[in-house]
Amino acid sequence: MVRVDYAPWGINPPHTHPRGTEILTVIKGTLEVGFVTSNPDNRLISKILRKGDVFVFPIGLIHFQRNVGHGNAVAIAALSIFGSKPDISADILAKAFQLDESIVRKLQWTF
Structure with a gap:
């Protein structure tokens, strides 16, 4: 489990967790989140999250988060x-x- 603090327009760049699913809960602010599905589609699934929203990043898929609000944002993430x-x-x-x-x-x- 981890707390992630995002400055305005801060980003957690695209990355993967090859052995774990991630679940993210927004505690403060507004985040754009997304992941890319597997081949052959390679489709971007994205959403704008606000305080209290939850999003799941499936195991092994490339995903990211970006603060799109006007102030700081905070999220809690847990794996697997x-x-x-x-x-x-x-x-x-x-x-x-x-x-x-x-x-x-x-x-x-x-x-």
Whole structure:
């Protein structure tokens, strides 16, 4: 788990985590986030996140974050919660990340 502080227009440049899924929660500010899907599509999936929003970067995919707000931004990131062996109970993860349990189960199945 890590706290990331972004200056105005600060960027966490494109990078990967070959052995872990990352989940990012915005604590303060506005971030543009995105990742590139695998071949053959190589499609950019991106979104603008605000305080309280959560985003998941799938294992091994190139991803980034950029502060697009007018002030500082802060986020908390954690790795590999959906790919644990054995799985963390879907209802626990659904509550923690305010997701539907079916989405949690899909993420767990994917990883």
